[in-house]
Amino acid sequence: MRFREKIIKALSIVRPNGSRIASGKKTLEVRRWQANLDPAEDLLIVENRRFLHVDGEEDADGVAVAIVRVKAVRPFVFADMQAACASRFEEGWLAWELSDVRPIKSALPIRAARGIYEVDFP
Template sequence: MLALSIVAPHGSNIAAGKKVLEVRSWRPESLPVRDLLIVENSMFLSAENPIDFDGRPVAIVDVEEVHEWQPSEEEAACSNGWVPGYWAWSLSNVRPITNGGALPAKRKLYEVELTHPKASQ
């Protein structure tokens, strides 16, 4: 399953429907991205620190559209400040996961093995 890691508390904010835009400096190679697993982790990942082994799945989402992030979209992204040059990923069809075990969190989009995610309907 394709996954995207997000630093806490923003994965939980997505699962709760509070965060409807994910802001990134890059865009997915193609759209739509359906059934994207959101893995929440506790630290910012970098080239020096590319994996957090204590991530946990919190939601499955769809990304139908990506656009240039606008100053008026700070609240939708649960952001404390707008910065130009970033992309806003519109998150839809959010399905919170109720039984997430530990999964690695990695940079960019990555593949994970998730046998039976229990998403709320």
């Protein structure tokens, strides 16, 4: 039986933080930019091994680890450090509140890219 693929928005996150999201340990993702996602919209979390610093940069070694929703985006505060599994705090960052976390059981290779991007996903 073949699964039909659908287009889904994705976000790449450097290891081990994608797995921390999938396990429920990391409930906030911290970024400098707004998510611009509807709270009912699915977002695929792709874990990869290196930071992508330049627009258009990709990593072919990504792995799909979870599907989540971003229920809200708000200013990142020092008290968020543990929920974000963060090692440093910086003013002006945004905390993406993650909800409806659905871990992906089998390792599915998916390209990682900078920003929010679209992929075909079974």
